[in-house]
Amino acid sequence: MNTGSELLLGTTLNTHGAWMGMELLGLGLRVQRQTTVPDGEAIITALGEAMERSDAVIITGGLGPTSDDISREAAAEVLGVDLITDEAALRSLEAFFASRGRPMAESNKKQALNPVGADILPNPNGTAPGIYAPPRMSGDRLCALFLLPGPPNELRPMFRAEVLPRLRALAGVSGDYQMQVLRCTGVGESDFHQDLDVQLNAIEGLEIGYCARPAEVDLRLIGKAEAVRKAASIAQAAFPEQCFSACDENLEQVLVRLLSEQGKKLALAESCTGGRIASRVTDVSGASQVFTHGFVTYANEAKVEMLGVPADVIERHGAVSEEVAIAMAEGALKSSGADIAASVTGIAGPTGGTEDKPVGTVWIGIAIAGKSYAVHRCHNRGREVFKQVVSQTVLDFLRRELLANSK
């Protein structure tokens, strides 16, 4: 159950439901109902109903210090118990503020309140501790209740550390039930719905699912270890090059790992992606060992000054061209002393398109040990998707170069 008026107003997209659904699936558990209610009284009614039809209810949000945060109060009312201050929670709250050198507001004290008989779930990443009320009769069934903070960076670690183990125990999930995710790029979802689908569906006790993202399709395999192993090898054989990870690594993680393994350094020269690729690479811990120079050359002068792209090449072919993409990649390689470099120049839109170079046009350049080339793509699907799809493509070209190189 997700709380927060912003979810119903549409100002915030509800991603908790989907994320938790995925996590629970790993245990072979299914979400039977997801409900979103506004902040305030509505939570009490909805929670009461939910507990009467469920074995476990998970509430996200409404644990903050402000007046519209009443998940704690709602839980206490539905459970029919009082709220009392948990001293340990209060102390860790005070410690949290102290560690940030901020005074603790009076209003934060209510975040240490806990329904009698419930356990506090520690929150190392924020002020709101979680709450776990062990199973108790509700209507004609036993139901356990979890209250979790709304911010994803607080919710997700707490869900994995505190919620999953308790649910596993409650559900008596058998240990050999597992989920494996194969992540692929350069293929569409429909490519899987050919004979691969048939082969996988023939495997007993296996459940498969697909998740399509921009320039990526993730194949989810769920079942007994043996069935999952078998399915994974079939799928990898079907898409040997497109499947870039069999252990749920993302493309940037794979790339940083390959660079580390090969002791190579990377340089990036970005125009239309504006630093998105560098930012993705540096999201990976350890990137500092393999990524040295990033050039965000939005302006033509920047391409000339920072990368040594000849002004007349831009003049002659335009900034969005094969020649400039190659010159940018070679310039990045040269001025950084890296072993491999990639460049991007294109038109993200919504403006800037022309007859022969429409919005979405992009040239990707690669330079590595004495060779350089550029490829052309066009993705006119909005600025945000454009940057994501193009960065996927660039990271994949780099990955393939490094793999080819290691053979």
Next chain:
Amino acid sequence: MNTGSELLLGTTLNTHGAWMGMELLGLGLRVQRQTTVPDGEAIITALGEAMERSDAVIITGGLGPTSDDISREAAAEVLGVDLITDEAALRSLEAFFASRGRPMAESNKKQALNPVGADILPNPNGTAPGIYAPPRMSGDRLCALFLLPGPPNELRPMFRAEVLPRLRALAGVSGDYQMQVLRCTGVGESDFHQDLDVQLNAIEGLEIGYCARPAEVDLRLIGKAEAVRKAASIAQAAFPEQCFSACDENLEQVLVRLLSEQGKKLALAESCTGGRIASRVTDVSGASQVFTHGFVTYANEAKVEMLGVPADVIERHGAVSEEVAIAMAEGALKSSGADIAASVTGIAGPTGGTEDKPVGTVWIGIAIAGKSYAVHRCHNRGREVFKQVVSQTVLDFLRRELLANSK
């Protein structure tokens, strides 16, 4: 109410709820509850409950031709009427397939079934027509029911063309109902919960809500135009500098707008944020006019080569220091010819921390027209949040410099 197992498995993100919430808000209508159920029987129970507590229920999905699409059947059962084939709907179905030169499968015929007494809502973009059951007694209240197709490209046009006008008529909506979002940074959610909360709650017919994000708190004001206006001015007076947008712009949009208005150019030198700030700035359409050079100088050599930071300064004070942050900002300004520049050097973690420079330590440098300075921060909340919080801080420093400059 959204149907579809993929929404609960987490393989598909539920965007219908947020989108419809926004559309309805335009009419001053509020979604009181959003429920997601798997395909199949669960729809009947959930729909029965929903109709007893609502004035109108909107179901998305489950109108397809396959066996797990049973929204039509569920509606008929809950309404207590039969399903009959709607001849007009059947003909337009046949026409739809004909227009695409495809034969119509037998299974598609069920898409022309309609509960007795309900109206068919035409679907120009797909095979599944929508269904509208006018208000009828359900429990102790009148409730209207809409069944809409799941695919966004079919749902959204139908929602605007068929649903909104009917709801407007049913609700007799007055036009002056509105929402305003004030976005703030540099304040915690609890800072609002002091006397500001009290003042806002005193305004009649006003509803307030808070949404906390990394280094940002959004204050949501909903009500009659006059109440919202009054509340907004009180909130802005309380946090004149922290409130960076009164029209739901994000920080990068505000910064790009200020730069454009002042005809100034920006340069960025990023170490630990690895291009995140440049990527955020270039997410804004029109950034190319104001953002010219971005330097991602992860390695010390890059700081020296690309920004002219004296090697001995790094040697003496360390890469994460006030002196290096200032030298980076000044170097970015100098080598780009921009009007204002910002730099970041820090330890994103999880490794690389030391006794006196723990993980999360960061120095932010600003250089503008003859002046430069650096500020120290520490955010040890994981690599992802670190980059987001630090980029918020940098964008906010730039915003404040430009505002001060324009006074």
